[in-house]
Amino acid sequence: MKSERICRRCLLFESGRTDVLEEIRRHIEKIPSSDRIDDSVYQDRLTTCSTCDQLADGTCLRCGCYPEFRAAFRKQTCPAKEW
Ligand code: SF4
Numbered sequence: 001m002k003s004e005r006i007c008r009r010c011l012l013f014e015s016g017r018t019d020v021l022e023e024i025r026r027h028i029e030k031i032p033s034s035d036r037i038d039d040s041v042y043q044d045r046l047t048t049c050s051t052c053d054q055l056a057d058g059t060c061l062r063c064g065c066y067p068e069f070r071a072a073f074r075k076q077t078c079p080a081k082e083w
């Protein structure tokens with residue numbers, strides 16, 4: 001049986017889970033611009049997640065979300081109040 005390694009502190013784009021990432025990108029494109037955070041803040045949020053010990057294999061262990069999706073919403077916050 002092949003064991004798969006968990007990529008600690010990896011966002012989806014780093015963990016190779018391209019199928020999930022593509023699905024998330026399609027959903028992000030459907031977020032109304034009034035609800036969507038601007039790109040620079042989005043990238044700042046993901047930079048914070050990428051150094052967080054609650055991130056594993058593209059998933060936030062704190063809330064179970066994909067930060068690459070959650071961070072795209074203007075009104076969403078980090079469950080650990082990091083952003
Ligand atoms: S959303 Fe917050 S708790 Fe979750 S990985 Fe990002 S910084 Fe860490």
